[in-house]
Amino acid sequence: MRRIGWWFRDRVAERPAWMNALMLFAAVEVFAYSPWDLFCKSVDVDQDVWLGLVLTGLPAKAGGILHWAVYALGLYGFLRMRRWMWPWASIYVAQVAFAMLVWPISHVGGARGWILGVVSSAAIGAVAVALWRARNLFSVRSLASPQRYGKWAVVTGASAGIGLEFARALAARGFSCVLCARREDRLHAIAKELVATYGVDARVVVVDLAHPDGPDFLANEVADLEVGMLVSNAGVGYAGAFEKQNLARLCEMVALNCTANVALVSRLLGPMLERGSGAIVITGSVAGRQPVPYHAVYSATKGFELLFGEALWAELHDKGIDVLVVQPGPVATEFEAVAGEARAHPSADESAASVVASSLAALGHQPSVVTGWLNWMRANVGRFFPRSTVALIAADVMENQTPRNMR
Ligand SMILES: NC(=O)c1ccc[n+]([C@@H]2O[C@H](COP(=O)([O-])OP(=O)(O)OC[C@H]3O[C@@H](n4cnc5c(N)ncnc54)[C@H](OP(=O)(O)O)[C@@H]3O)[C@@H](O)[C@H]2O)c1
Incomplete structure (x- = not known):
């Protein structure tokens, strides 16, 4: 107690x-x-x-x-x-x-x-x-500042989508940013933009975080910096009936969405604990709150992130480290194309900037946040129904959003 x-x-x-x-x-x-x-x-x-x-x-x-x-x-x-x-x-x-x-x-x-x-x-x-x-x-009392956490923010998956918006929003608050992903040209262009627009420092680390050595490589590249915040955001989806999915690609997704998170937190947490300040933000998904057929492994990785992050929140709460799992619904990014999904109404997607604004407002106040009120309703209404009902309804919805050759 x-x-x-x-x-x-x-x-x-x-x-x-x-x-x-x-x-x-x-x-x-x-x-x-x-x-x-x-x-x-x-x-x-x-x-x-x-x-x-x-x-x-x-x-x-x-x-x-x-x-x-x-x-x-x-x-x-x-x-x-x-x-x-x-x-x-x-x-x-x-x-x-x-x-x-x-x-x-x-x-x-x-x-x-x-x-x-x-x-x-x-x-x-x-x-x-x-x-x-x-x-x-x-009004929103955001706690996200370099004064509270430390000078540098490490953002994975910063070359596009939610990660890119995290980097912009954090630079706007005065954080210097380490931008990580695989597409080097994009990362350098974004680093230039952050330095010119916000007058902060920026460092680019080109890394494949699904590779077993990726997280260690990134941690070594930032070992000389005061890392105040880790935004562990890089992640991919993979749509399709389980029996039609490629096992190697599934394992790569698990390595990126799960293992890389654990490895990065393990490597970057120590100095934060020594200083008694820091923040860890993990981009999960509302897909982690319930089974999502035709995204079975993806939703399981997002469930992993939710439980991992919330448990860390409780462990680290009194040690000066804020942890937040961000749970967006559909967001207008490259995610859907990469995952091979075909949704009916992509125009209704939340913007990446709105996801980031909700996340930075929630950081330090709660262990996880579902961004957007409609997503919040969707994410919570399932609690009142049997899990079998929720899974079967989701199967019907998701089947329609899966290309025919992958059903
Ligand atoms: N968009 C959505 O509807 C949605 C909804 C809920 C949750 N999310 C979550 O949000 C996070 C960000 O996704 P997003 O929507 O911003 O998608 P996105 O636009 O596709 O961005 C994904 C980012 O991850 C990076 N990445 C992918 N594979 C990587 C690897 N092996 N190593 C290092 N970096 C890698 C990509 O950069 P490179 O390709 O340059 O490496 C890119 O910067 C993910 O964790 C996703 O699960 C997205």
Whole structure:
């Protein structure tokens, strides 16, 4: 329980005491009062108040479900200090303040009703005003800086897609960047761009990380640098029915997506621990949260990255090292072409820049992040269904996205 205590202390320190009290209130509503109200109270005696209007019977039960959902959203929003909490939290509380004015006047009546209404609605109204004024607390507080972690960021897979955007975003924050991938010409062009645009240093390391010696080679090339952040992002997919896939290519994918991650973290973590600061970012995927037929080995590698990274997060949490597993859904990069996938609506893909923005906002605050709200819904809705159902639905969807010769 020691680590839970530290985690809780860190969470509580993120917001003022009055907001922690609101979060606690939301937790009591979600886990105790609302379930009791919904499932234990008989319909005949149930009452629910919205804007001072008292609902009874079945409408009260329906209102209770809505209350439950509102408090659950509020609890999550306070816990993660989500931007969307402003302004709806203050508007919701203002609605409660209004109800607390109307209800005693109309139901208690007389001078007592007026006093009760004015006093309680003034107190709750003050909370609504405080929430309205707390807008800045609900903004993204990114911790990713060279001052916190160290001067250099090593970015693998920096020649394209998400890795390229990581390099740009980190350089914009003042990190000097080590750019790693196989395509040398691209890496040099990007290094030139970062130096010219952001005035940082850049180093190019041309390396095949699927090769058994690749991770060691990269670690030796950066041994003279203060590496503050490792972005272990290089990865490939490979679409197709398992029996039609080439074993050598599958093993190469496992070497890149799994082994290289472990080897790089193992080699670069030591100096971070000595300094007591550093960050490790691993690009996983929402494909790592559930079985993905026709991408069976790929999704397994992404599941490996998720469990590896989240476990490291807990191990290193109190040692000054932040770990984050980034889990994007479909992103507009070269990934799909390399994997040999044929998706129906690639125009709906998230941009690599948006994936990176969400990642840098989440780093230091949580062990993993699903980027984009639609991906978050997709990634979590499966939890409520049997694993067999999830796998079979995914098989139908993914079969359609696989070229005919690979089905
Ligand atoms: N795009 C998506 O829809 C999506 C969704 C979820 C997760 N992801 C994950 O995001 C990460 C980045 O993918 P991306 O979308 O940015 O794809 P991308 O545009 O294809 O970029 C992949 C990067 O990895 C590098 N790379 C590939 N094989 C390598 C090897 N053997 N050694 C060293 N570098 C290698 C590539 O550079 P070179 O070819 O120059 O070596 C490139 O820089 C991957 O881990 C992927 O699984 C992508």
